[in-house]
Amino acid sequence: MGARVSKQVPYTKGTWSSLACGTFKAREGLVSMAATEEDPKKALGLRLAHVGINGGTPENAEKITKQLGTLLGLGTTELAPSYFVDTYIEIMKGAGRGEKGHIGFHVDDIDAAQKWFEDRGFEFNEESRAKFPDGSTHLIYFKDEIGGFSIHLTVDE
Structure with a gap:
């Protein structure tokens, strides 16, 4: 692709x-x-959720986080698998998905978005599907990477 x-x-x-x-x-x-109605921004509420960078090691991820936080003047948060610079950039403490990292896109309705993309020939990695306690989908990755980045859809902001 x-x-x-x-x-x-x-x-x-x-x-x-x-x-x-x-x-x-x-x-x-x-x-x-x-x-037109084919525009995913209009049809799905598609917008960038965050960019994920594979930090490789916890120490390197922390260094990258501090550098980006300082550069952008934004706060940082540490979670178990990663750090966040505000909500824009996620730095993985390990390899993470994708050769270089991942790109997350917000959609208003993940099931409708999945159908929209499948109707256009794109495939999803069903093993990546993460669900909320009520059984609805929280996040799902596309099957193929683009430019070394895994791409996922999420309903998170």
């Missing part, structure tokens, strides 16, 4: 105009992501 921009448009500060005109290659061909 890969992405290519099919049409370049002038960059305007604060926008991603060139990406809005792009196409994304799914398993079964090209899927246009024009700003």
